[in-house]
Amino acid sequence: MDEEYDVIVLGTGLTECILSGLLSVEGKKVLHMDRNDYYGGDSASLNLTQLYRKFRPDQALPTDLGRDRDYAVDLIPKFIIASGELTRILVHTDVTRYLEFKQIAGSFVYRDGRISKVPSTEMEAVKSPLMGLFEKRRAKKFFEFLQNWKDDDPATHQGINLDKDSMATVYEKFGLEPGTQDFIGHAMALYLDDDYKTKPARPTYERIVLYTSSMARYGKSPYIYPLYGLGELPQSFARLSAIYGGTYMLDKSIDEIVTDDSGKFVGVRSGSETVKAKQVIGDPSYFGAGKSAESGKVRVVEEGKVIRAICFLKHPIPGTDDADSAQIIIPQNQVNRRNDIYIAMVSSTHNVCAKDVYVAIVSTIVETDRPEQEIAPGLQLLGPIYDKFVSVSSLYTPTSSGEADQIFITRSYDATSHFETVVDEVHNVWKRVVGKELVLKKREVEVEA
Amino acid sequence: MSKQLQFKLVLLGESAVGKSSLVLRFVKDQFDDYRESTIGAAFLTQTVTLEDQTTVKFEIWDTAGQERYKSLAPMYYRNANCAVVVYDITQSASLEKARSWIRELQRQADPSIIIALCGNKADLSARRQVSEEEAKKYAEEEGLMWGETSAKSGEGVQEIFTAIAKKLPQNAPQSARAGGRGGPSGRAGVDLNKQAGAMTGQNEPCNC
Ligand SMILES: Cc1cc2nc3c(=O)[nH]c(=O)nc-3n(C[C@@H](O)[C@H](O)[C@H](O)COP(=O)(O)OP(=O)(O)OC[C@H]3O[C@@H](n4cnc5c(N)ncnc54)[C@H](O)[C@@H]3O)c2cc1C
Ligand SMILES: Nc1nc2c(ncn2[C@@H]2O[C@H](COP(=O)(O)OP(=O)(O)OP(=O)(O)O)[C@@H](O)[C@H]2O)c(=O)[nH]1
Ligand SMILES: [Mg+2]
Numbered sequence: 061m062d063e064e065y066d067v068i069v070l071g072t073g074l075t076e077c078i079l080s081g082l083l084s085v086e087g088k089k090v091l092h093m094d095r096n097d098y099y100g101g102d103s104a105s106l107n108l109t110q111l112y113r114k115f116r117p118d119q120a121l122p123t124d125l126g127r128d129r130d131y132a133v134d135l136i137p138k139f140i141i142a143s144g145e146l147t148r149i150l151v152h153t154d155v156t157r158y159l160e161f162k163q164i165a166g167s168f169v170y171r172d173g174r175i176s177k178v179p180s181t182e183m184e185a186v187k188s189p190l191m192g193l194f195e196k197r198r199a200k201k202f203f204e205f206l207q208n209w210k211d212d213d214p215a216t217h218q219g220i221n222l223d224k225d226s227m228a229t230v231y232e233k234f235g236l237e238p239g240t241q242d243f244i245g246h247a248m249a250l251y252l253d254d255d256y257k258t259k260p261a262r263p264t265y266e267r268i269v270l271y272t273s274s275m276a277r278y279g280k281s282p283y284i285y286p287l288y289g290l291g292e293l294p295q296s297f298a299r300l301s302a303i304y305g306g307t308y309m310l311d312k313s314i315d316e317i318v319t320d321d322s323g324k325f326v327g328v329r330s331g332s333e334t335v336k337a338k339q340v341i342g343d344p345s346y347f348g349a350g351k352s353a354e355s356g357k358v359r360v361v362e363e364g365k366v367i368r369a370i371c372f373l374k375h376p377i378p379g380t381d382d383a384d385s386a387q388i389i390i391p392q393n394q395v396n397r398r399n400d401i402y403i404a405m406v407s408s409t410h411n412v413c414a415k416d417v418y419v420a421i422v423s424t425i426v427e428t429d430r431p432e433q434e435i436a437p438g439l440q441l442l443g444p445i446y447d448k449f450v451s452v453s454s455l456y457t458p459t460s461s462g463e464a465d466q467i468f469i470t471r472s473y474d475a476t477s478h479f480e481t482v483v484d485e486v487h488n489v490w491k492r493v494v495g496k497e498l499v500l501k502k503r504e505v506e507v508e509a
Numbered sequence: 510m511s512k513q514l515q516f517k518l519v520l521l522g523e524s525a526v527g528k529s530s531l532v533l534r535f536v537k538d539q540f541d542d543y544r545e546s547t548i549g550a551a552f553l554t555q556t557v558t559l560e561d562q563t564t565v566k567f568e569i570w571d572t573a574g575q576e577r578y579k580s581l582a583p584m585y586y587r588n589a590n591c592a593v594v595v596y597d598i599t600q601s602a603s604l605e606k607a608r609s610w611i612r613e614l615q616r617q618a619d620p621s622i623i624i625a626l627c628g629n630k631a632d633l634s635a636r637r638q639v640s641e642e643e644a645k646k647y648a649e650e651e652g653l654m655w656g657e658t659s660a661k662s663g664e665g666v667q668e669i670f671t672a673i674a675k676k677l678p679q680n681a682p683q684s685a686r687a688g689g690r691g692g693p694s695g696r697a698g699v700d701l702n703k704q705a706g707a708m709t710g711q712n713e714p715c716n717c
Contacts, residue, residue, distance in 0.1 A: 160698045161698055161701060162699060163699055278699050284699055295582040295583070296584065299585070302572075303573045308578060309580055310578070310579075311579075311580075
């Protein structure tokens with residue numbers, strides 16, 4: 061361990077692995093370490109042994125869930141939005157060669173006590189119970205407006221300025237009912253709360269466009285998912301890094317972030333060895349997250365909590381037409397909350413569990429001191445729950461940008477249902493670490509023998 | 510029409526035993542005396558045609574830096590149909606390392622995986638530390654294929670890959686990745702790359 065590196069990366073979560081991969085491709089000498097003996101950190105997918113070791117170390121594995129090795133249970137529930145930024149990075153870095161994807165079969169939204177499919181075709185839309193006939197006409201006018209919008213053609217603007225007018229103003233112009241607004245803002249624009257309504261409409265417009273173009277791409281839902289679980293994503297970027305010379309060390313305790321007198325990063329100590337590097341990037345758990353700050357500098361602060369309940373079911377979720385995978389969104393207004401409740405469900409179709417088992421994760425941003433009660437409306441939709449692993453995790457954010465001490469800390473995985481904020485974070489950290497924008501070079505198309 | 514099969518093959522073994530050199534010889538029939546540790550290319554394909562005109566396409570995964578500290582990702586072994594575990598006949602320690610990789614494979618990989626133990630650098634037999642008998646005996650005990658090769662002279666290289674190709678089950682369910690689309694369980698997968706072209710030009714918004 062006496063070599064010196066350009067960058068040490070701590071933790072093999074998706075954010076860290078994408079950064080590690082891109083930095084190695086850029087020619088940096090990277091050492092990537094993790095205290096766990098598995099890849100993925102907080103964004104890992106675990107087999108049953110690992111899952112029980114994490115949540116119930118004292119309990120023996122159940123015998124009626126099938127083979128341990130058939131399981132890859134995600135710790136954070138997210139899907140990949142088909143036309144989103146993560147897809148772009150996957151394609152540009154060519155890590156798609158290590159991965160295989162399938163669609164998520166359906167996207168559902170909760171309304172007035174029951175769930176309905178978010179229409180993915182005109183036929184479905186016409187039949188959808190989500191809107192009455194007249195409201196459908198109004199919605200159609202609204203979607204046509206969005207679809208036809210051209211920045212440089214005022215004739216398509218219908219008097220609206222996307223950068224100045226609020227989304228509430230736009231809804232009002234088209235006379236959309238509150239329930240339709242919930243549907244559009246939460247099931248399509250994927251906002252977690254209603255704050256967007258008072259802000260300029262442009263970001264909402266962009267999110268709806270992203271949603272509809274993703275929906276159009278493969279047809280069933282706007283989401284895709286990697287076979288064998290989300291944990292394959294960090295692994296694939298770790299491999300990219302390794303191929304470009306990155307060195308990997310798992311199962312390594314990280315005992316100290318060594319700094320000089322001015323507080324600037326020097327290296328990382330593991331046991332009695334210290335590895336030196338110019339910069340360090342890592343997830344909050346390597347920088348004092350969750351520990352009292354008595355020793356040394358406060359580098360991360362908590363900015364909220366998320367509750368996640370991993371549920372094993374022995375049946376598909378009722379009302380989803382036996383979908384093998386689904387997202388269900390419970391808009392906050394529907395259950396008198398400030399934040400939406402999400403359900404993400406996958407099954408053996410995605411090679412993440414034994415046959416006839418369904419893994420659903422119910423999650424939301426914690427608003428009270430009784431978080432488990434907050435997800436009850438989500439749990440109720442699942443039918444009988446075979447087993448359930450509940451965790452409340454803090455979301456941490458760094459206290460400084462890292463440029464002064466060359467210590468760059470990534471943010472925790474948030475409550476959104478997809479990876480777009482993870483990619484934002486990658487761009488963000490890259491800019492601070494490298495000092496310039498991340499530009500994805502055009503992929504070389506290689507013709508194989 | 511003749512059959513076409515595709516299999517995933519992984520390489521394992523201590524650093525500098527010649528894993529990448531073996532692949533280079535097999536795929537491009539080249540050799541490089543001053544190869545650097547694997548950087549930049551670790552996913553190659555090569556096709557072998559058998560006597561009955563069956564073509565076997567190997568999708569070859571080389572390790573690249575993750576093996577040094579025993580940090581290979583499960584993804585590496587996943588759906589591997591065959592593994593070539595390489596040692597250097599001039600370094601007896603490299604056979605020890607190969608044994609530990611074989612134990613790892615027996616634990617982690619699919620039980621039906623075909624493992625070939627490969628003694629490389631046969632051109633340096635003057636400095637031999639591992640005898641043919643010793644390696645062969647171990648391979649027999651463990652039920653492995655075995656052969657000696659020289660990536661430098663080319664001796665034994667084609668032979669070992671062809672022997673593996675012959676041994677692979679000709680009617681096997683194709684591995685998810687190596688067998689192309691479709692996957693093991695029903696519904697077809699989606700191909701992100703196919704969309705790549707469309708995506709770059711995709712500025713027209715909602716076409717739902
Ligand atoms: C809740 C809801 C969701 C819908 N989702 C879809 C969808 O995902 N894909 C789809 O093809 N149609 C969707 N529709 C649209 C559908 O109702 C058509 O507008 C209707 O069938 C008439 O189509 P047209 O060919 O006469 O209109 P056109 O003039 O061809 O419609 C103009 C465009 O706007 C789109 N559009 C209109 N209304 C909506 C809407 N409410 N939501 C999304 N897009 C809309 C149409 O699909 C079409 O691309 C949806 C409608 C509703 C109410
Ligand atoms: N004489 C001789 N030298 C060989 C042979 N095969 C490889 N070498 C040399 O051994 C060295 C290491 O070969 P590599 O192919 O890079 O070994 P590797 O196992 O891929 O090493 P890592 O990528 O570090 O794991 C190079 O200098 C090669 O030229 C061989 O058959 N005979
Ligand atoms: Mg090599």
